[in-house]
Amino acid sequence: MRLLYFVNSLTALGGISNITNQKIEWLIIEKGFEIGVIVKKHHVAYEESFNGKLKIYNFGRTYYGLSLFKKFNYGIYFRKFVKNIIKGFKPDICVSLFSSIDFFLLPFIAVKTPKILELHASSIEIIQKSFPFKRIFYKHYRKVVVLNELEKSQYSLNNIEVIPNFISPNNLHLEDLTKRNIIISGGRNDQLKQFDHQISAWNKIYSEFNDWEYHLYIQGSNQDLNRYRSLIDQDCTSLKIFPSVNNFREKLLESSILVITSKSESFSLMILEAFNAYNTVISYKTFSGPLTLLGEGEGVLVDMNDSDQLSENISTLIRNKDLREKLSKKAKEKVSDYSTPSIMGKWVKLFYRVLDESN
The missing domain is CATH 3.40.50.2000 (Glycogen Phosphorylase B;)
Structure with missing residues (x-):
């Protein structure tokens, strides 16, 4: 299977970058998936350690601080950039962690490729920020993944799934x-x-x-x-x-x-x-x-x-x-x-279910 991830950074100190790195490594090492990653911020080139199973594409732009006209141009460039990557990489599924203007655009790029959206921010924060408008776009993703049942209860969506984050338990006492x-x-x-x-x-x-x-x-x-x-x-x-x-x-x-x-x-x-x-x-x-x-x-x-x-x-x-x-x-x-194999097994099942529903 080929997956294309969209994430701001793989090298930031925050939890999102850390957990996404671990997901990618597990999918490559344990399942042999081929992974592409579109990042916005500078990344460390460590593709070589994955024997050609990982490809990173540096978008290298941000919309923050741009005028309305420049944001419009940003959207045009983003659509063109992503469309070309999808055409070349040919992912089976796209998985996005974006939450800005890119989140609104992605479902309408290469529409035959199913898109999954991961929500890591709390629904309390999201619902306070134009949720009725965002909800229209959530519906255009094949699946929206949240981190627990309490989060799920806040959204009136039929395409929502719950998959928590994971950790590697140690054997310490x-x-x-x-x-x-x-x-x-x-x-x-x-x-x-x-x-x-x-x-x-x-x-x-x-x-x-x-x-x-x-x-x-x-x-x-x-x-x-x-x-x-x-x-x-x-x-x-x-x-x-x-x-x-x-x-x-x-x-x-x-x-x-x-x-x-x-x-x-x-x-x-x-x-x-x-x-x-x-x-x-x-x-x-x-x-x-x-x-x-x-x-x-x-x-x-x-x-x-x-x-x-x-x-x-x-x-x-x-x-x-x-x-x-x-x-x-x-x-x-x-x-x-919350062990890694248990939680990542849920992701793998979701990926294959999305493919089955898309065919």
């Missing part, structure tokens, strides 16, 4: 790890992440816990990071803000508590990674990922935007090591439900 007194969080510099809430919560209680540190890994410029640093109490030396790192999984293995304060999370890979690392998770009751992953006592859910309650729950977990271990061990049991 909590006793194998040397956990340090570190609270951790991270992500891109975005108002949705509300890192300022975490800083506010820690400012209220840090003086009670001199043997604990709070580490934030934020993807942003030095100026962005310094703005966050300016929110830390002058006397607080235990809250440290770092640039994003590629080895965040290793940071999870040595820390003890993960905190999530996002306004919206359709599916948090970071939570799964924390489960895998025996971290106890505290999260706002964010729709829909945290509600799905933590809803059966695998972690602690806090009322949205309640930094006082967030402080109280962090304090409780710090003081109660037995509770932390109980929650983290229960959460680790959930990881097997």
